[in-house]
Amino acid sequence: xxxxNNEQLLKSARECFDKLxxxxxxxxxxxIIEADDNNVEAFFLLANIFHINGEIGKAIKAFNKVLMLxxxxxxxxxxxxxxxxxxxxxxEARKIFETANERVKGKTKGAGLLEDVHINKKxxxxxxxxxxxxxxxxxxxxxLFEYNKVIGLNPENLEAKIKIAxxxxxxxxxxxxxxxxxxxxxxxxxxxPARIALGVLHYGNGNVLEAQSEWEKVLLKDPxxxxxxxxxxxxxxxxxTNLKTI
Numbered sequence: 001x002x003x004x005n006n007e008q009l010l011k012s013a014r015e016c017f018d019k020l021x022x023x024x025x026x027x028x029x030x031x032i033i034e035a036d037d038n039n040v041e042a043f044f045l046l047a048n049i050f051h052i053n054g055e056i057g058k059a060i061k062a063f064n065k066v067l068m069l070x071x072x073x074x075x076x077x078x079x080x081x082x083x084x085x086x087x088x089x090x091x092e093a094r095k096i097f098e099t100a101n102e103r104v105k106g107k108t109k110g111a112g113l114l115e116d117v118h119i120n121k122k123x124x125x126x127x128x129x130x131x132x133x134x135x136x137x138x139x140x141x142x143x144l145f146e147y148n149k150v151i152g153l154n155p156e157n158l159e160a161k162i163k164i165a166x167x168x169x170x171x172x173x174x175x176x177x178x179x180x181x182x183x184x185x186x187x188x189x190x191x192x193p194a195r196i197a198l199g200v201l202h203y204g205n206g207n208v209l210e211a212q213s214e215w216e217k218v219l220l221k222d223p224x225x226x227x228x229x230x231x232x233x234x235x236x237x238x239x240x241t242n243l244k245t246i
Contacts, residue, residue, distance in 0.1 A: 005035075005057060006032050006035060006036055006039065009028050009031060009032050010032060010039070010041060010042060013028040013029050013030050013032065013042070013045055014045065015118065016028065017045055017049070022049045022053065024150065025049060026046065026049050029042045029045055029049075030046075031047045033046070033120075038069055039192075040066055040069045040070050040073065042158040043062050043065045043066045043069070044062075044063075044066045044075070044076055046062050047059050047062030047063045047065075047066060047076070047079065048079070050062055051079065051083065056083060056086070056087060058150070059079075059083060060080065060083055061082070063076045063079055063080040063083065067080065067180075072103060074100050074103070074119055074122075075119075075122070077097070077099065077100035078097065078123070078126060079209065080096055080242045081093045081094075081096040081097040081100070081126065082129075084096065084125070085129070089097065096153045097126060100124050101123060104221055111235060119179055120153045120154060121153070121154050123153050124149075124150045124153035124154035124157060124160075125145075127146045127149040127150045127153065128146070128147070128150045128157065128160060130146045131143045131144075131145075131146030131147045131149075131150065131160070131163065131212065134146060135163070137166065138170075140167050140170055141173050142165060143167050144145065144167045144168075147163050147164045148164065151164070156193070158184065158188060158191055158193070159193070161180065161184045161194075162181070162184070162193055162194060162197050164198060165178075165180040165181045165184075165201070166181055166197070168180060169201060169204075174201065175206055178198065178201055178202070178205075181194055181197055181198040181201065182198065185198060192218045192221070192222065192225055192227075192228065194213045195215070195217055195227075195228070196218060196227055196228050196231065197220050198214050199211040199212070199213075199214035199215045199218075199228070199231060200231065202214065203231070203235060208235060210233075211235060212230070212232060212235055212236070215228040215229075215231050215232040215235075217234065219232065
């Protein structure tokens with residue numbers, strides 16, 4: 001049964017959690033749960049503490065308890081999905097994630113609620129993780145699909161846009177990859193990784209001057225940009241070596 005005392009204890013547990021005093025928080029949360037076995041927030045905080053402490057089995061059990069009490073607890077569903085993914089139970093992770101994803105879609109479309117940016121970013125992070133996994137196994141079409149989901153949920157994730165270009169390049173669609181990076185460069189002129197990646201593509205395609213131009217523009221804005229400096233120096237060294245051998 002929820003009481004004002006439980007509310008005060010929960011506040012105390014949250015304060016301990018925020019201060020990284022997990023042992024103290026755990027003691028208080030255990031007290032709350034002993035008095036109220038249906039306290040969703042207490043179980044959710046406890047699950048996070050178990051996760052932080054590496055007690056994966058206990059964390060999974062606690063997150064499942066949260067979802068049993070409140071099936072619409074999206075944060076718990078995402079956390080549980082990540083845990084299952086970490087221990088290799090990919091199918092279970094996928095099912096939980098997709099169920100939570102559909103529930104959020106249903107809320108934003110059916111109920112006319114404003115999109116929750118925080119939740120969208122969490123989903124975007126999960127899609128990004130899945131995309132990277134696909135990419136590591138050279139499953140380019142699936143990776144591309146997931147990276148595009150990331151952009152749809154979180155347009156601020158510029159790294160995903162670079163990954164999309166890289167996937168196109170790996171698929172052999174160099175012109176499309178260059179187009180993606182040029183678009184990103186024009187949209188975000190101060191985003192150095194876009195110019196650096198574009199330079200690498202140009203260089204790999206034999207367009208040395210275009211590549212060097214991109215890296216030089218990065219260094220004009222930030223003379224200490226290590227990656228651009230490295231590529232530019234390597235390209236100049238390679239060009240000089242080629243000239244000497246003619």
